[in-house]
Amino acid sequence: MRLEPGDVLLVIDVQNDFLPGGRLAVPGGDAVIGPINRLIGLFPHVVVTQDWHTPGHASFAESHPGRAPFDTVALAYGPQVLWPEHCVQGTAGAELAPGLDATRAGLVIRKGHAPLVDSYSAFLEADRRTRTGLSGYLRERGLTRLFLCGLATDFCVLWSALDAREAGFDTLVVEDAVRGIDRDGAVSRAWSRMAAAGVRRIASPAITGPG
Ligand code: VGL
Ligand code: ZN
Numbered sequence: 001m002r003l004e005p006g007d008v009l010l011v012i013d014v015q016n017d018f019l020p021g022g023r024l025a026v027p028g029g030d031a032v033i034g035p036i037n038r039l040i041g042l043f044p045h046v047v048v049t050q051d052w053h054t055p056g057h058a059s060f061a062e063s064h065p066g067r068a069p070f071d072t073v074a075l076a077y078g079p080q081v082l083w084p085e086h087c088v089q090g091t092a093g094a095e096l097a098p099g100l101d102a103t104r105a106g107l108v109i110r111k112g113h114a115p116l117v118d119s120y121s122a123f124l125e126a127d128r129r130t131r132t133g134l135s136g137y138l139r140e141r142g143l144t145r146l147f148l149c150g151l152a153t154d155f156c157v158l159w160s161a162l163d164a165r166e167a168g169f170d171t172l173v174v175e176d177a178v179r180g181i182d183r184d185g186a187v188s189r190a191w192s193r194m195a196a197a198g199v200r201r202i203a204s205p206a207i208t209g210p211g
Contacts, residue, residue, distance in 0.1 A: 001202065003210045008143040009043040010122065010164075011036055012150030012157050013051045014100045017086040017093035024086040026152045028179045030097070035177040035204040036149050037101045042209040045143055047134070048102050049122045051087035051156070052094060052110035059118040060085045070183065077127040080118060089113065109134055121159035123167060135167040145170040147202070153180030154190040161199045172200045174207070 017023040019030050040046050053059065061069040061082040069084045087094040096102050111119040111132055119125040123134050138146070146169045148161050157178050164171040173194060180187035191201070 001206055002208050003042060003044065004145065005044055005210065006142055006144040007043060007210075008045040008047055008138065008146055009036075009039050010146050010148045010150075010160065011040070011046065011048045011100070011102070011105070012122065012148060012160055013049055013087075013152070014097045014150050015050060015087055015093070016095055016097060017051075018151040019097055022086070023084050023093055024181075026179050026181055029151050030099075032150060032177050032179055033097055033099045035174065037099075039147070039149065039174065039177065039204060039207060040101055040104055042207065043147070044210060045141070046102075046105045047107045047109065047122075047137075048096065048105040049150075049156070049160075050094065050096065050108055050110045052089050052113045053087050054113060054115045055088050056115070057085075057088075057112065057118075058116045059083055059112070075118075075126075076116065080126065087112070107137060109137075120156045121163045122156070123160060123163035135169075138169065145172070147172050147174055147207070149174040149177035149204075151179055153178040154182060154186035155180075158190040158194060161194050162197050165197045165199055171198070172202045174204050175201050176204050 018026045062085050071082050072079050117125045117127050146164050
């Protein structure tokens with residue numbers, strides 16, 4: 001597939017805490033960096049997201065006495081899975097992976113920074129009302145086709161892809177440039193949900209530059 005001027009690469013949460021050795025390590029998470037760096041070199045536009053939580057964030061198990069990671073609790077907006085503390089603003093774990101060549105990114109969008117609201121999606125917080133501004137940015141810049149990559153397939157990539165479709169963007173996920181947490185088969189369910197929403201799947205070697 002040859003890239004066009006309205007194409008944007010959306011690099012989701014390639015941050016230290018999601019890599020092996022991090023607080024919420026995604027198995028094989030570091031394997032996405034090589035393919036993503038190649039794609040960054042090809043795309044006319046690159047946007048990066050960063051999970052960026054306040055200390056004591058409501059999505060952390062540590063913030064709910066007696067609860068453990070991966071339990072589900074009820075928050076004001078509905079059910080919330082609890083995670084080990086991760087990607088706290090300003091910490092080394094929240095930094096982009098040092099091997100990620102993010103210098104060409106035109107926008108870094110930070111999400112999950114409201115203390116009581118999580119945000120898997122790059123577009124819409126977990127209250128499903130508060131917008132991050134990303135769809136406005138993409139529209140103002142005339143960007144219409146989104147290629148998603150990064151971590152994790154079954155959470156932030158999934159929710160971002162579904163919301164991208166909801167917002168009317170042509171949406172593809174780069175299958176070899178994502179990895180999932182994959183508890184209880186969540187990755188295969190994520191692929192099914194994305195396919196049902198009209199998200200296409202592509203392999204990174206099939207993507208070639210615009211010229
Ligand atoms: C993510 C769980 C919690 C992700 C972020 O990037 O997929 N997952 N926060
Ligand atoms: Zn998070």
